[in-house]
Amino acid sequence: FGYKMDDIRVDVEGLYSQLSKDGDVAGDSAIAESLTAFSGLVNVYYDVAIEDMPVTPYIGVGVGAAYVSNPLATKVTDDKASGFAFAYQAKAGVSYDVTPEIKLYAGARYFGSYGANFKIAKDDARIKVLY
Numbered sequence: 001f002g003y004k005m006d007d008i009r010v011d012v013e014g015l016y017s018q019l020s021k022d023g024d025v026a027g028d029s030a031i032a033e034s035l036t037a038f039s040g041l042v043n044v045y046y047d048v049a050i051e052d053m054p055v056t057p058y059i060g061v062g063v064g065a066a067y068v069s070n071p072l073a074t075k076v077t078d079d080k081a082s083g084f085a086f087a088y089q090a091k092a093g094v095s096y097d098v099t100p101e102i103k104l105y106a107g108a109r110y111f112g113s114y115g116a117n118f119k120i121a122k123d124d125a126r127i128k129v130l131y
Contacts, residue, residue: 007046008044008046009047009058010043011043012042013042013043014039014040015040016038017039017111018034018035018037019034019035019037020033035068036068036069037068037069038066038067039064039065039087039111039113040087041064041089042063042064043060043091045058045059046058046059054096055094055095056094056097057092057094058091058094058095059091059092060090060091061091062087062089062090062091063087063088064087065084065085065086066086066087066113067083067084068083068113084115085115086113086114087111087112087113088111088112088113088114089112090109091107091108093105093108094106094107
């Protein structure tokens, strides 16, 4: 779902991410083997128009929210199973005009979230999820 105005585009995007742990994090086995995140973002893109070329470079940024699962292997008493966090991303790539109405996109993104806090022990220490 999106809208285009000259060289500016706006869209709404939904993402599902699942991240797996490669090994022990600082020797701590209290971290779960994986965590999941459901994210919703509003993105704004700038298309760099090049005359008489079917290829158009673009850059974009997005902000929204992520619903992140608890990264602890064993839930601490009174801790929550998941939490909301601020989500953000930066995107860049190129689009190719297949027809005037149809475009093929290739690009990359940097995605992150911040703010989902979970207890790590009863002394109320916290672990922040950054991915």
